[in-house]
Amino acid sequence: MREELFMAGLGGQGVNLAGQLIARAGMDLGLNVSWFPIYDPEVRGGSSTCTVILTDERVGSPTSDHPTSMILMSADAVGRFADRAVEGGLIVINSSLVHEAPACHACRMLMVPANEIAVEIGNDRTVNMSLLGAWAAGTGIMGIEDIAASLRAMLPERHHHHMPDNEEALRRGAAIGRSACLGDD
Amino acid sequence: MSEQRQRVLITGNEATAEGGIAGGCRHFFGYPITPQNKIPEYMSEHLPPIGGVYLQAESEVAAINMVYGAAAAGARAMTTSSSPGISLMQEGLSYMLGTELPCVIVNMVRGGPGLGNVAAAQSDYWLATRGAGHGDGRCITLTPYSVQELHEFTAGAFEIADRYRNPVCVLADAILASMMEPCELLPRREPSPPERPWAVGPHDPAERERNIVNSLWVDHNLMEAVNLRIEERYRQAAEEITDWEEFGSDDPEVVLCAYGISARICESAVGQAAQAGVRTRLIRPKTVFPFPRAPYARWAERVERMLVVELSMGQFVEDVLLSVEGRCQVDLLGRAGGSMPTVADVVERVVALAGKAGGH
Numbered sequence: 141m142r143e144e145l146f147m148a149g150l151g152g153q154g155v156n157l158a159g160q161l162i163a164r165a166g167m168d169l170g171l172n173v174s175w176f177p178i179y180d181p182e183v184r185g186g187s188s189t190c191t192v193i194l195t196d197e198r199v200g201s202p203t204s205d206h207p208t209s210m211i212l213m214s215a216d217a218v219g220r221f222a223d224r225a226v227e228g229g230l231i232v233i234n235s236s237l238v239h240e241a242p243a244c245h246a247c248r249m250l251m252v253p254a255n256e257i258a259v260e261i262g263n264d265r266t267v268n269m270s271l272l273g274a275w276a277a278g279t280g281i282m283g284i285e286d287i288a289a290s291l292r293a294m295l296p297e298r299h300h301h302h303m304p305d306n307e308e309a310l311r312r313g314a315a316i317g318r319s320a321c322l323g324d325d
Numbered sequence: 326m327s328e329q330r331q332r333v334l335i336t337g338n339e340a341t342a343e344g345g346i347a348g349g350c351r352h353f354f355g356y357p358i359t360p361q362n363k364i365p366e367y368m369s370e371h372l373p374p375i376g377g378v379y380l381q382a383e384s385e386v387a388a389i390n391m392v393y394g395a396a397a398a399g400a401r402a403m404t405t406s407s408s409p410g411i412s413l414m415q416e417g418l419s420y421m422l423g424t425e426l427p428c429v430i431v432n433m434v435r436g437g438p439g440l441g442n443v444a445a446a447q448s449d450y451w452l453a454t455r456g457a458g459h460g461d462g463r464c465i466t467l468t469p470y471s472v473q474e475l476h477e478f479t480a481g482a483f484e485i486a487d488r489y490r491n492p493v494c495v496l497a498d499a500i501l502a503s504m505m506e507p508c509e510l511l512p513r514r515e516p517s518p519p520e521r522p523w524a525v526g527p528h529d530p531a532e533r534e535r536n537i538v539n540s541l542w543v544d545h546n547l548m549e550a551v552n553l554r555i556e557e558r559y560r561q562a563a564e565e566i567t568d569w570e571e572f573g574s575d576d577p578e579v580v581l582c583a584y585g586i587s588a589r590i591c592e593s594a595v596g597q598a599a600q601a602g603v604r605t606r607l608i609r610p611k612t613v614f615p616f617p618r619a620p621y622a623r624w625a626e627r628v629e630r631m632l633v634v635e636l637s638m639g640q641f642v643e644d645v646l647l648s649v650e651g652r653c654q655v656d657l658l659g660r661a662g663g664s665m666p667t668v669a670d671v672v673e674r675v676v677a678l679a680g681k682a683g684g685h
Contacts, residue, residue: 164334167507175505200593205667
């Protein structure tokens, strides 16, 4: 088993933290993992990407030519990266900022209105979590409880009161991921 | 021996810094430069609480000379930087070679020459293995290829530096520096360097004569004696610490040669080449000075072609050529300036080479 997850978005959207959560959860599930970021110098607004490898063999290259799954959080990210996904791969898209699904015929596409979900929950820091929830349900590699456990472990104690909102965002995302999977069958 | 080690997900930079502390380093001097700023940041947080010294110097030139001073006084001292900063340290390193002082430097290599960029490169291979400034001396050079190895090699570098009284360079790159992987942390040992009868410092004149740290030998016979002593230590190091890993087919058609991050790409290429019907074996040096000539020489007798993959237009390849001594063809897949070959690029070259190798 080898999952190559590529995530991209804007600086400030939580791309890299989200990637670290997946890597950490993968590690705790006993997988070999790596997380590798490339981002612009701007703290807000620049391009931000990371690659997470999850495998039961040697990780080898921490970069990915053709990711098996992607989480794309901005229109710029979709335009630049969507066509790199492997055939049959999964692309999770933040449909709040990307109004048109990319013409990527050979991929499974999950459209998640992550910003709207965050607004409904009342916590704008949860945008990345609904996307992770959809990814987890869409790939079946890990459960949203694994991601939540990883967040709890990585989040400083003083931010733990955000956990319920984050867990809610994970659930909402997973619901979208599951329904899309059913739709595929 | 059932010591439970803590397993954490950390960046290569953090693993390197914690490796230094685990190896007994309590004196860190440095100057900021991307992509290794997490190392001084980590040291500034973790050294003072355990009685260590963290000092941000006014330049890389000052930093290496602070390392020089601390090492002369017997401390386990360390600095870290990236390519342009390491260039600035060359004079200080030469003086440390001349005075036979141990220290550890880490180079998270970035694109160059000049100010270059902050992406990963392996274009400081010559600087590391041939450099350390002017004169007859070199850095002993270690080439980790994972976050775990960055941690362990940096910790172990202090023992090696002490044993051979020579600067040791941990040579990595911007990707290894910034990527995260699980890392089993070594316990933080108390600094327990071997006896240093040569160290300068307060002493009782009745007990011993004062020590002088000096690299000026006007009498050429005295200078040559130092050169011969250094050379003898390199000969010993070649016997004692040369290290490498081999991975892949026992009956390869093509042997892959790579270190550091390039070896990670090649590790993936070994599997994908097999799917494409070509048997390959990767020889990955963990030390590049001393260089593991033996495995290259051995496999040169058994394969027609080797492929060197490195993030430079051809530096490491020269050590492979010196090792195989013309016994097989050596090709180079080099990318530079922060660009990377993909796994597919490596596989494509391997398949082409295997075709050539079997075609006559």
